[in-house]
Amino acid sequence: MKYQVLLVDDERIILEGFRKLFDWEKYHCEISGTAMDGDEAVIMADDIGPDIVVIDINLPICSGLEAFQRMKEKNPSVHGIIVSGYDDFTYCQSALRMSLDDYILKPVDYEVFGKVIQKTIERIDQERAGEFFHSEEEDQGTVQNMLRWIHEHYMDDISLEILSRQFHLNESYISQLIKHKTGKNYSAYLAKIRFEKARTMLRMSDKSISEIAEKVGYSDYRAFTRAYKAYMGVLPSHDRGFK
Numbered sequence: 292m293k294y295q296v297l298l299v300d301d302e303r304i305i306l307e308g309f310r311k312l313f314d315w316e317k318y319h320c321e322i323s324g325t326a327m328d329g330d331e332a333v334i335m336a337d338d339i340g341p342d343i344v345v346i347d348i349n350l351p352i353c354s355g356l357e358a359f360q361r362m363k364e365k366n367p368s369v370h371g372i373i374v375s376g377y378d379d380f381t382y383c384q385s386a387l388r389m390s391l392d393d394y395i396l397k398p399v400d401y402e403v404f405g406k407v408i409q410k411t412i413e414r415i416d417q418e419r420a421g422e423f424f425h426s427e428e429e430d431q432g433t434v435q436n437m438l439r440w441i442h443e444h445y446m447d448d449i450s451l452e453i454l455s456r457q458f459h460l461n462e463s464y465i466s467q468l469i470k471h472k473t474g475k476n477y478s479a480y481l482a483k484i485r486f487e488k489a490r491t492m493l494r495m496s497d498k499s500i501s502e503i504a505e506k507v508g509y510s511d512y513r514a515f516t517r518a519y520k521a522y523m524g525v526l527p528s529h530d531r532g533f534k
Contacts, residue, residue, distance in 0.1 A: 292474070294412060295323040297341035299332040299358070300374060301350055305397070309345065313401045318408050329353030334514075336362045336369070338522045340470070340479030343411055345395075347374045356391075363390055365451065365478045367463040368418065368470065370411050374399070419467060433458065434468045438480075445484045446508045451477055485509075486522045493530040500527045 298309050306325050315321060323339045326332035328351040336344065344362060346355040353361075359371045373394040392414060393407045437458055441449065451462040454477070458465065469477050485507040492503045501512045504527075509515035519527050 294318070294320045294342040294415065295339060296320050297332065297336055297339065297344045297346075298322055298325045299327070299329075299344065299346040299350065299355065301327050301347065303327070305347070305374070305399075308399065313404060318405070318412060320408065320412075327351075329355065329358035332358045333361045334518055334521055337365065337478045338482050338518065340366065340476030341369060342415055343408070344369060344371045345374060346371060349376075359391060366466055366476045367451065368415075368466045368476065370415060372407055372411060418463075419471075433460070434472045437465070437468065438472070441481060442484060445481060445488065446506055448508065449481070482518065482522055486519055489515075489519065489527065490523065490530050493527055500531070503527070 296315065298306055300306050300309075306327075310322060310325075320343070323341060324335045326335045330352045332344070332346065332350070332355075344359060346359055348355045350358065355373060359369075362369050363371070371391040373391050374397060375394055376397050392411045395404050395407055437454065440457065441454075451465060454460075454465050455462045460468075466477050469475070469480055473480050475483065489503050489507045492498060492506065493500070496503070498506070500516070504510075504512050504515035507515075509518070516527055523530070
């Protein structure tokens with residue numbers, strides 16, 4: 292299984308540089324998404340469940356640090372690498388105390404970046420090896436119950452914290468269980484359920500799009516529309532009436 296990477300920078304030339312000038316295949320990584328502002332990055336992370344986020348500090352709407360912190364709250368197992376200009380170097384050092392793994396300075400030295408990626412991957416592998424300390428039978432029973440519960444409550448506000456209280460397990464362990472079973476992190480798996488349910492309702496019912504958004508756990512119609520487009524590749528209105 293490849294490590295999923297989300298690239299976030301407000302400079303398109305930087306994103307293209309990361310795409311074309313770095314050998315992701317060598318590190319068993321693939322770029323699963325790109326974003327150009329903090330809010331878009333958080334929405335994208337919810338949808339794709341990246342293992343690694345490479346994110347610029349200075350982003351429109353919200354900073355890279357704030358965006359990553361929001362991602363980390365939803366997916367504690369995500370790892371982050373800050374990209375920064377020289378003027379932000381001191382800021383970067385303090386950022387490492389906020390659960391980010393490392394930093395890389397602009398202009399990007401891709402040889403140095405490769406070492407940073409390798410170190411981050413090793414950290415991910417160590418965490419995954421250490422998390423699965425329960426027996427396989429116990430894990431299978433737990434995760435099946437968990438997935439069933441998510442399917443029954445997908446329309447509610449069910450954060451990892453709520454799952455943690457429901458199943459008496461820590462959030463990071465829950466995230467790893469779901470990732471191992473489904474190939475997606477928790478927020479991406481929940482999004483998959485919600486948008487598949489929404490698509491069925493769009494095609495088979497007469498409910499308005501805002502009503503359907505509420506039915507699948509979105510109180511904000513615009514947030515639902517953006518997230519649906521990011522996940523399904525089309526606007527909700529496109530799926531209206533298709534059989």
